[in-house]
Amino acid sequence: MTTRVLTPSEALHGRGSTVVTTALAVGTRAAVDAETRWLIDRFVRHGHRHPDYWHFTKQATGREVLYRVHNLQDHPVPACHALLAPDGPLVGVAQGLLGAPVLWTAFAMVVKMPSVAAPVPWHRDRVDVPAGAALNLSVFLDDCDVTNGCLQTVPGSHLLPDESDVTNVVEHGPVVDVEARAGDIVAHDVRLVHGSRENTSVRMRRSLCVEFSTQDGMPRG
Ligand code: NI
Numbered sequence: 001m002t003t004r005v006l007t008p009s010e011a012l013h014g015r016g017s018t019v020v021t022t023a024l025a026v027g028t029r030a031a032v033d034a035e036t037r038w039l040i041d042r043f044v045r046h047g048h049r050h051p052d053y054w055h056f057t058k059q060a061t062g063r064e065v066l067y068r069v070h071n072l073q074d075h076p077v078p079a080c081h082a083l084l085a086p087d088g089p090l091v092g093v094a095q096g097l098l099g100a101p102v103l104w105t106a107f108a109m110v111v112k113m114p115s116v117a118a119p120v121p122w123h124r125d126r127v128d129v130p131a132g133a134a135l136n137l138s139v140f141l142d143d144c145d146v147t148n149g150c151l152q153t154v155p156g157s158h159l160l161p162d163e164s165d166v167t168n169v170v171e172h173g174p175v176v177d178v179e180a181r182a183g184d185i186v187a188h189d190v191r192l193v194h195g196s197r198e199n200t201s202v203r204m205r206r207s208l209c210v211e212f213s214t215q216d217g218m219p220r221g
Pocket of ligand 1: 124125
């Protein structure tokens with residue numbers, strides 16, 4: 001008997017997530033890297049506050065900790081915007097994985113600041129679409145592993161009914177850590193039960209997150 005490695009599309013449909021490696025060109029990555037550092041610097045060093053700059057306050061110190069810049073399409077980061085061009089790298093990856101023309105429906109930068117970032121609780125992004133109709137692409141700009149807040153998933157949970165209890169699903173597991181290298185894209189079905197670890201390291205963990213749906217909101221086939 002031979003075993004075959006799943007294609008990214010097969011992994012997405014079967015397990016609910018997949019990693020597309022080294023998906024960004026070096027020059028693109030450098031430009032996006034610089035823009036995201038600028039976004040973070042605005043908040044941390046220059047006191048910039050805006051409703052799209054989501055943050056929490058660390059109780060012990062009173063320090064405000066940035067964790068998301070939402071609606072990235074409305075902020076002056078042209079290299080990030082270029083990622084969403086019709087012939088850009090993300091649309092091609094999303095179409096390849098979903099097997100149909102796509103639209104993007106949300107765009108944000110997520111950052112887990114060194115040593116202070118909290119875990120993201122287990123959740124499903126949404127269950128108002130069938131499996132295989134919408135996915136989240138996270139473009140990693142830093143290596144991410146179990147020490148700086150990598151994604152965790154319950155493989156196959158995107159296929160569970162809408163009303164499944166997330167806590168119960170996680171207790172039954174299995175729970176898998178999804179590590180990635182800078183430049184990789186991690187894709188997961190929006191229905192997948194997932195969360196992410198806290199950042200206990202001294203390394204930042206940044207990603208650009210884009211939600212894509214098939215244009216008719218239905219899975220292929
Ligand atoms: Ni999520």
